[in-house]
Amino acid sequence: xxxxxxxxxxxxxxxxxxxxxxxxxxxxxxxxxxxxxxxxxxxxxxxxxxxxxxxxxxxxxxxxxxxxxxxxxxxxxxxxxxxxxxxxxxxxxxxxxxxxxxxxxxxxxxxxxxxxxxxxxxxxxxxxxxxxxxxxxxxxxxxxxxxxxxxxxxxxxxxxxxxxxxxxxxxxxxxxxxxxxxxxxxxxxxxxxxxxxxxxxxxxxxxxxxxxxxxxxxxxxxxxxxxxxxxxxxxxxxxxxxxxxxxxxxxxxxxxxxxxxxxxxxxxxxxxxxxxxxxxxxxxxxxxxxxxxxxxxxxxxxxxxxxxxxxxxxxxxxxxxxxxxxxxxxxxxxxxxxxxxxxxxxxxxxxxxxxxxxxxxxxxxxxxxxxxxxxxxxxxxxxxxxxxxxxxxxxxxxxxxxxxxxxxxxxxxxxxxxxxxxxxxxxxxxxxxxxxxxxxxxxxxxxxxxxxxxxxxxxxxxxxxxxxxxxxxxxxxxxxxxxxxxxxxxxxxxxxxxxxxxxxx
RNA sequence: GGCCUCAUCGUCUAAUGGUUAGGACAUUGCCCUUUCAAGGCGAAAAUACGGGUUCAAUUCCCGUUGGGGCUACCA
Numbered sequence: 001x002x003x004x005x006x007x008x009x010x011x012x013x014x015x016x017x018x019x020x021x022x023x024x025x026x027x028x029x030x031x032x033x034x035x036x037x038x039x040x041x042x043x044x045x046x047x048x049x050x051x052x053x054x055x056x057x058x059x060x061x062x063x064x065x066x067x068x069x070x071x072x073x074x075x076x077x078x079x080x081x082x083x084x085x086x087x088x089x090x091x092x093x094x095x096x097x098x099x100x101x102x103x104x105x106x107x108x109x110x111x112x113x114x115x116x117x118x119x120x121x122x123x124x125x126x127x128x129x130x131x132x133x134x135x136x137x138x139x140x141x142x143x144x145x146x147x148x149x150x151x152x153x154x155x156x157x158x159x160x161x162x163x164x165x166x167x168x169x170x171x172x173x174x175x176x177x178x179x180x181x182x183x184x185x186x187x188x189x190x191x192x193x194x195x196x197x198x199x200x201x202x203x204x205x206x207x208x209x210x211x212x213x214x215x216x217x218x219x220x221x222x223x224x225x226x227x228x229x230x231x232x233x234x235x236x237x238x239x240x241x242x243x244x245x246x247x248x249x250x251x252x253x254x255x256x257x258x259x260x261x262x263x264x265x266x267x268x269x270x271x272x273x274x275x276x277x278x279x280x281x282x283x284x285x286x287x288x289x290x291x292x293x294x295x296x297x298x299x300x301x302x303x304x305x306x307x308x309x310x311x312x313x314x315x316x317x318x319x320x321x322x323x324x325x326x327x328x329x330x331x332x333x334x335x336x337x338x339x340x341x342x343x344x345x346x347x348x349x350x351x352x353x354x355x356x357x358x359x360x361x362x363x364x365x366x367x368x369x370x371x372x373x374x375x376x377x378x379x380x381x382x383x384x385x386x387x388x389x390x391x392x393x394x395x396x397x398x399x400x401x402x403x404x405x406x407x408x409x410x411x412x413x414x415x416x417x418x419x420x421x422x423x424x425x426x427x428x429x430x431x432x433x434x435x436x437x438x439x440x441x442x443x444x445x446x447x448x449x450x451x452x453x454x455x456x457x458x459x460x461x462x463x464x465x466x467x468x469x470x471x472x473x474x475x476x477x478x479x480x481x482x483x484x485x486x487x488x489x490x491x492x493x494x495x496x497x498x499x500x501x502x503x504x505x
Numbered sequence: 506g507g508c509c510u511c512a513u514c515g516u517c518u519a520a521u522g523g524u525u526a527g528g529a530c531a532u533u534g535c536c537c538u539u540u541c542a543a544g545g546c547g548a549a550a551a552u553a554c555g556g557g558u559u560c561a562a563u564u565c566c567c568g569u570u571g572g573g574g575c576u577a578c579c580a
Contacts, residue, residue, distance in 0.1 A: 009580045044579050136578075143577090150506045153576060178578050196510075205508060205576090213578040220580050244509055244575040267511075267573085274572060302517095305529095309518060313528050332518080335573060339516050342530045352543085388542045415539065466539040478541035 002034030004235050005070070006060075007224065009041045010052025013285035014059035016338060017239065017269040017277055020303045024266065025237040026065045027304075027326040034234070038067035039227060040108040043217045053098060053108075059286035061096075063296045064319055069102035070231075104231040109223050116218040119226050119256070120179055120211055124164075128255040129211055131167040132159035132180045154207040155180065179212035181222075181251065189247035194235075194264035194328050199243065206247045221245055225252040228261060235262045237328075240335075264328055267307055267335040277338050289343075293366060293392025298347040306336040316349060344390045351392070356383045363392045370396030372403055380488040384480040402488055405497055406475035410504040415467035420505065423468045426460060427502045430469060434495055442491050444483040451483070472501035 006022040008014065014022075029036040038060070040053055057073050060066065073096045100107050123129035132155075139155070146153045159167070160182060171177045183206050190200040211222040218226070228236060243265045253260045269277040277284055283292075289299055301317050310317075310325045317325070351359065356379040360367070363382070367373045375381065385398040400406070414423050433454050441447065455465050470482035473489060486494045 007580095011580080041580065047579065132578095139577085147506075152507045180578095199509070201509070207576080210578050215578075217578085219578070224580095239574090240510075241574055241580090246509095265510095270573080272516080276573070305517065307517090309529095311519065313519085315529060334511055334518095336518090337516055339530070342517065345530055348543095385542090417539095461539095463539045468539090470539060474540095476540085480541080482539075 002029055002032045002234050003037060003069075003232050004029040004034065004237055005037040005039055005228070005231065005233050006065075006067070007039040007041045007227075007238075008056050009044065009047070010049060010056060011044075011047050012049040012052050012055065013287050014056045015277075015284050016286055016289070016299075016303060017284070018056075019059065019063060019065070019286050019299070020269065020306060021237065021239055021266055022060060022065050023063070023300060023304060023322075024264075024308070024326070024328070024331070025235075027322055028235060028237060028328055029068075030323040031326050035068040036065075037102070037231060037233070038070040038072065038107065039231070040071050041220060041223065042108060042110045043213075043220065043223055045215065045217065055287060057098060058096075059290065062290055063286065063300050065300075069104070070100065070107040072099055072101050073097070074099045074101075107231075109218070109227065112223070112227070113216065113218075115230070116212065116223060116226060117216075120218070120222070123181070123211070123255060124179065126255065127164070128182050129179050130160050130162070130164065130182055131171045131177045132208075132210075133162075133167075133170065133175060133177050134159060152205055154205070157208060160208065176214050178210045178214050180208040181211050181248065183208050183248070183251055184254075189250045191246060191250065191260070191263065193243070194262055195267075195331050196243075196265060196333060199246070201244070201247045203247060203251075206251070209245075209248045221248050222252070225249050225256075225258075229253070229256070229258045233261050235264065237264045237266065240265045240268050264331070266331065267333055269306060270335045270337045272337055272339070274335070274337065282338075282340065291393075293363070293394070294343065294347050295350045295362065295392070298343065298350040301350075302343045302346045306338065307332050307334075348387075348390055351389065352387060354386070356380070356386070359386055359395075363395045366393050367396050370400070372396055372399070375403060377402070377488060384484055384488060388480070401474050401476060401479070402485075405500065408471065408475045412477055413468045413471050413501055413505065415463045417461070418464035418467070422464055424502075424505050426465055427468060427472070427498060427505070429458070430465060431495055431498045431502070434491065434498070437491070439491055442487065444481075444487040447486055448483040468501065469498070472498050 004025040006018075006025050008018055026036045028034075038057075042048055042053075053071065057071065061073055066072075075096055106112055120129065142156060143153050159180070183203065185204045185206070188200050188202050189206075190198060193199050209221050210219050212218055246263065250260060271277050271281040273281070283289060286299070290296075297318065300319060300322075304317060304322050304326075305315070308326065308331045311330060354362065359382050360378050364373060367378070372378070381399040381402040382395065384402070385395060389395055389398055411420070414420055433451070437447065437450060441450065451465075452462070455462055466482050470479060470485065471477065473482060473485040473494060474480070479485065489497065
């Protein structure tokens with residue numbers, strides 16, 4: 001059975017590039033009826049961030065990239081809160097807790113130290129690894145010298161020459177040490193990358209990688225190999241930055257006598273200036289997009305298309321459709337610029353496809369924050385702006401005028417082809433006319449029909465009536481159409497606002 | 506510096522040994538129209554460069570240039 005994994009380091013948040021890697025791994029597994037596993041690689045204690053794991057999981061679950069095995073989120077049994085969960089775009093994780101699921105755990109590397117120790121010992125016993133006592137000062141100097149001579153950098157193997165028994169004694173006596181891989185420098189490492197095809201490296205240039213750090217924690221290179229094997233990973237899908245460490249990993253697989261999983265190295269996501277996507281040039285955390293009110297469906301759709309596309313002209317993809325059509329062979333080799341404009345377009349499309357009720361539900365956190373959460377005509381109000389907003393967080397500001405007429409200048413009431421006098425003449429008549437309209441006819445279509453007939457009868461130009469009407473109702477120069485607003489405001493408030501306008505003139 | 510890797514409109518990309526090199530976003534013109542959006546119809550916009558191979562290259566090969574990654578007791 002196919003099993004893929006996503007193995008983030010909990011350094012604070014989920015990067016959008018990480019989301020894409022996780023998504024592709026997820027899609028690939030699902031497509032082939034396999035499993036998607038989540039492992040936490042927290043072997044760097046210096047970069048460890050509290051809540052890092054929670055944040056990553058929150059982002060992943062928000063995007064519906066949910067692991068089948070490994071570190072997962074499970075709902076705490078707290079019935080008092082269970083009805084509070086909604087499908088709003090903002091994540092609700094108060095009643096969720098992090099747990100682990102599966103037979104191959106633990107799935108957090110810091111909990112697997114004994115396992116690494118055991119496998120490190122095997123290497124040591126077989127003579128495939130050795131203790132190294134070199135100080136960081138010596139290593140730095142070594143590197144500096146190599147760089148000065150324009151030589152390839154790397155460990156010179158000094159401690160590999162030590163007598164293993166003596167080394168063992170020294171290490172056990174407490175002398176500060178690391179454990180290094182005894183790299184076989186002969187020949188080359190050749191492997192078939194699922195995206196790039198055959199890639200080869202000369203082994204002589206591969207360093208004697210540190211396997212176990214002086215703090216007893218494994219390095220990434222050692223832990224991934226051990227874990228991927230022990231957890232039954234069949235396909236490693238990860239970022240391109242890892243491709244040059246494949247020879248080290250391959251050596252380890254060879255020493256252990258394990259089968260190397262299939263590998264696919266994904267091209268990186270880029271800034272608009274083509275450098276590696278970084279925080280300096282915009283938002284890179286999934287959380288940032290979450291908070292701004294991007295819909296997870298939009299982000300997923302967008303990110304899926306950064307480096308992959310079905311080869312057809314279909315652009316809108318649900319997760320189910322992605323699972324169905326995703327194909328690693330169609331993933332491109334070139335890095336893609338993370339282009340916000342396209343994301344914005346996707347988000348607009350997805351917002352447009354929402355029903356009013358869904359939109360209210362998903363936007364509720366922002367609406368509540370703005371103090372308009374409890375309004376009874378929310379759905380109607382929201383319908384006015386649904387095609388005008390790009391992200392959910394813009395909604396409260398956009399619909400505010402419905403609940404509270406903004407202050408505006410009298411001259412904005414005058415259409416460009418009209419005049420102050422004309423507005424003064426028209427408004428009272430319009431109020432009078434609206435007064436005669438039956439409450440039952442107060443919907444946008446009927447009202448528009450009736451009003452347009454009335455305008456024609458009176459011989460006014462359409463704009464000279466509708467512009468001031470719209471401004472009077474919205475208090476804004478740019479707004480939804482006058483009849484849409486009138487319907488939402490209802491007859492009474494419509495007339496009130498027209499009267500306010502009249503007083504301004 | 507060394508190693509690996511990539512190269513089609515501004516961006517994401519499609520396609521092919523022979524095409525008017527297609528689509529989407531963005532830009533832009535027109536239409537619709539009371540404004541803004543949305544929508545409709547158009548426009549402009551690309552095979553990095555130089556050599557081969559070939560009747561024919563954007564596609565295959567080599568080189569150049571440019572980009573990116575790696576070169577840690579970080580992942």
